[in-house]
Amino acid sequence: MGTFTKICSALLVLVVLAAGGAWFAFETYTRSPMQKELHEIPLVVPEGASFSQVIDDMARQGAVTYPYAFRLLVRIRKQQHNLKAGEYLLNTGWTPERLLQELVTGKGVLYTLSFQEGLPWWLVAQKIEQQGFAKAEDFSSVIHDPEFLRKHNIPFSDAEGFLFPETYKLNKPRVLNKASAEKVASMLVHMFWQKTAMLWGEAKPGPEHIKKLIILASLVEKETGIPEERDVVAGVYANRLEKGMRMQADPTIIYGLGKYFDGNIRRSDIRNKENMYNTYQHRGLPPGPICSPGLEAIKAANTPAKHDYLYFVSRGDGSHKFSKTLKEHNKAVRKFQLRRNK
Structure with a gap:
């Protein structure tokens, strides 16, 4: 083997060793915490910002070490165009891989x-x-x-x-x-x-069923906060609908008054036929939901309790007294109104 060939072989070995060493150093960098001292650094990535601009900003704040290596990581991972705008809270204990993942997934501060x-x-x-x-x-x-x-x-x-x-x-x-x-x-x-x-499940109901369900659920949500009463209240309204009775629900009047409700329902409000949500004057369910109900109220409206109750009145402690006849109901009203007055 000639001298020239030996020199070329030696140089090739040195290049391979240098390349291997550089790659090992780069891989070590990507998997090592950027700083030993841990602290958080806020970062705002504006719309349209480039990775180069953001890396410079992070380097100035100490959020990233060896910015040229981080740029190389971005290119190798082919993430140059995946930077997400947003607000981030970076940690100096993260590895460059973890930091890059944060910036391209765009989770940011929640x-x-x-x-x-x-x-x-x-x-x-x-x-x-x-x-x-x-x-x-x-x-x-x-x-x-x-x-x-x-x-x-x-x-x-x-x-x-x-x-x-x-x-x-x-x-x-x-x-x-x-x-x-x-x-x-x-x-x-x-x-x-x-x-x-x-x-x-897969049998998603049609629009008319959804309408009735969510309106009824909104009434249940507004009428009671007692878990055990929800399906009972839903059953009262289901019974009234079946009999063609008026719902006579105070929360529907309140909803119809909207932002102008001052905390009191007056006789004039009860007699007002122009309020389409006034279920004392208009039969059936109101034209739309009166709030956004929670899941438990929707469940109750979907499977109302089977019973003969047609009326209920507040006991004053959040719970209600349910009655089957108007006579029973009026008696309960007098009892609990007298208790509240006292």
Whole structure:
């Protein structure tokens, strides 16, 4: 073997060893914590930002070490165009692989959005605005949009009844506009269909059945917070419907009065026939749900208890006295009204 050949062979070995060493060092870098001292660093990735810009920003804040190696990692993993805008809370104890995964999945910082069962849509909108996820005005526009309702199979003129009460975890939008409102509204409606799927399985009911079910569930939600009473209350309204009686439900009057309700139901409110939600004047169920009910109220409306009760009155402690006849009911009313007066 000639001298030149020996030199070339030696150089090739050195190149291979150097390349192997460099690759080993790179792989070690990608799987090692970036710093020994652990602390969190907030990072905002604006819309349209490039990985190069974000890596420079992270390097300045100490969120990433050896930025040139991190750029190489991005290219090797073919993630150059997968950076997600959002708000992140990075940890210096993460490996570069973990950091890259965070930036391309876009999970970011998750905030809590929550509201309780039984709220009408305008109070849900208010809660959403107060918690910083959308403007109430935009949310109202979205849930009344015929295209939105068609897309989500909602058989009413708005999404009342389908804004499922739950505790959600999600990113906060950087800009509050109609798009951010639609994102939140869609999430609530998707949760409704996801939670109620268990009630009917693959045989999803038609629009008319859904209408009756959600209206009835909204009445149950507003009338009682006692778990054992829900299916009984649903049974009372089912019995009244079967007999052609009026529902005579105070919460329906209140819903019809809307934002103008001042806490008192007056005789004039009870006699008002122009309020289409006044079930003292109009027979049958009201024209739409009067709140977004929780799953337990929907279950009760789906399988009302079988009994002969036609009336109920509050005992004043949250529970109710149920009666089969008007005579029994009037007696119960006098008893519990007298107790409340005392």
